[in-house]
Amino acid sequence: MKAKQTVISAPLIVGCWQLDDRSWTAIPANDVERTIDTYLAWGIAHFDTADIYGRSERLLGQILKDRSDCTLLTKAVFFGSEPTPNQVRGKIENSLRQLQRDCLDCVQVHWHDPQIDFAQTLELLTKFQDEGKIRQLGATNFDVPMLKRALEYAPIATHQVQYSLVDRRVENGMAALCQEFGIGLLPYGPLAGGFLSDKFLSMATPPPESSHARGFYYSSMVAAHGGWPPLQELLHAIAQVARKYELTIAQVALKWVAQQPGVLAPVVGFTQHRQQIEQNVSALKSEIAPADLEFLSERSAQLLQQPGDIYSYERK
Numbered sequence: 192m193k194a195k196q197t198v199i200s201a202p203l204i205v206g207c208w209q210l211d212d213r214s215w216t217a218i219p220a221n222d223v224e225r226t227i228d229t230y231l232a233w234g235i236a237h238f239d240t241a242d243i244y245g246r247s248e249r250l251l252g253q254i255l256k257d258r259s260d261c262t263l264l265t266k267a268v269f270f271g272s273e274p275t276p277n278q279v280r281g282k283i284e285n286s287l288r289q290l291q292r293d294c295l296d297c298v299q300v301h302w303h304d305p306q307i308d309f310a311q312t313l314e315l316l317t318k319f320q321d322e323g324k325i326r327q328l329g330a331t332n333f334d335v336p337m338l339k340r341a342l343e344y345a346p347i348a349t350h351q352v353q354y355s356l357v358d359r360r361v362e363n364g365m366a367a368l369c370q371e372f373g374i375g376l377l378p379y380g381p382l383a384g385g386f387l388s389d390k391f392l393s394m395a396t397p398p399p400e401s402s403h404a405r406g407f408y409y410s411s412m413v414a415a416h417g418g419w420p421p422l423q424e425l426l427h428a429i430a431q432v433a434r435k436y437e438l439t440i441a442q443v444a445l446k447w448v449a450q451q452p453g454v455l456a457p458v459v460g461f462t463q464h465r466q467q468i469e470q471n472v473s474a475l476k477s478e479i480a481p482a483d484l485e486f487l488s489e490r491s492a493q494l495l496q497q498p499g500d501i502y503s504y505e506r507k
């Protein structure tokens with residue numbers, strides 16, 4: 192099936208979880224603005240945020256209020272019991288207010304507990320889409336049974352899932368399902384929070400980084416997929432390809448994700464390093480022979496485990 196019409200028209204989306212100053216080291220608002228200018232200067236005008244990313248929606252709204260050419264993806268995150276229609280409406284209205292938009296470009300639903308029925312909520316969000324409050328509906332972290340059921344209630348166009356050379360659980364059925372229904376994959380964590388970079392090559396143990404997503408989210412993911420020694424072997428394999436093309440490890444890892452079937456655009460976390468921004472943009476324009484990308488797929492399959500469906504251990 193052909194991909195559905197989508198608001199995604201860029202090869203790269205900037206992930207703005209990093210702007211949540213409750214969880215991560217606070218980036219001063221002026222620096223956020225300056226960095227966003229750098230992204231825009233590089234032609235990157237798609238930003239991913241969420242209702243649960245602290246000040247992230249508000250900052251993006253303030254900085255980009257006059258930039259209708261920018262595409263802002265947000266998330267509606269539902270934990271716990273089934274929300275009332277008023278709560279769902281309240282969430283959407285709040286995101287509209289924070290992002291200073293009349294219409295949300297894309298609302299990606301995260302539904303934490305599959306035991307709680309989401310039919311009514313998805314139907315309501317579809318109604319908001321019909322009313323012009325939402326341009327596109329997406330999902331994030333749905334597993335295969337959840338996404339199949341969700342498609343009965345909402346025209347989901349994109350699915351944001353963790354996908355990298357370290358985490359390939361999407362290949363256990365989800366990628367095929369998305370391709371069957373024309374749903375574009377938006378891989379998050381394509382650099383495993385930055386672990387897939389030269390910074391960590393030959394490092395004996397991961398450094399403690401309590402105020403970086405790496406130290407919390409991605410280090411447990413690395414552990415669940417086999418641990419630090421196999422990750423190091425994988426980094427050496429990526430470095431071998433990187434040397435051949437005069438690229439960095441992060442560039443090769445990013446290009447690998449972007450080239451996977453069904454991928455629309457990877458969501459790469461916000462970085463203040465201009466050089467990293469430039470590298471990420473140019474990585475997607477680089478050419479790596481399919482045989483070298485296949486070599487990396489094989490090495491990652493040999494070295495790491497891919498336990499279960501999307502978001503299986505995180506949901507627990």
Ligand SMILES: NC(=O)c1ccc[n+]([C@@H]2O[C@H](COP(=O)([O-])OP(=O)(O)OC[C@H]3O[C@@H](n4cnc5c(N)ncnc54)[C@H](OP(=O)(O)O)[C@@H]3O)[C@@H](O)[C@H]2O)c1
Nearest residue numbers: 206207208331379380381382383384385388441459460467
């Ligand atoms: N849907 C969900 O449940 C969910 C979950 C997690 C994330 N997300 C979204 O996905 C976005 C991206 O994921 P992520 O940030 O968690 O992981 P990521 O994109 O794999 O890693 C981003 C980090 O990698 C480092 N980096 C970026 N470019 C680099 C380069 N060229 N070379 C070396 N290091 C580089 C930066 O950290 P340093 O420079 O500090 O090292 C950056 O913060 C998030 O911002 C968020 O929007 C969604």
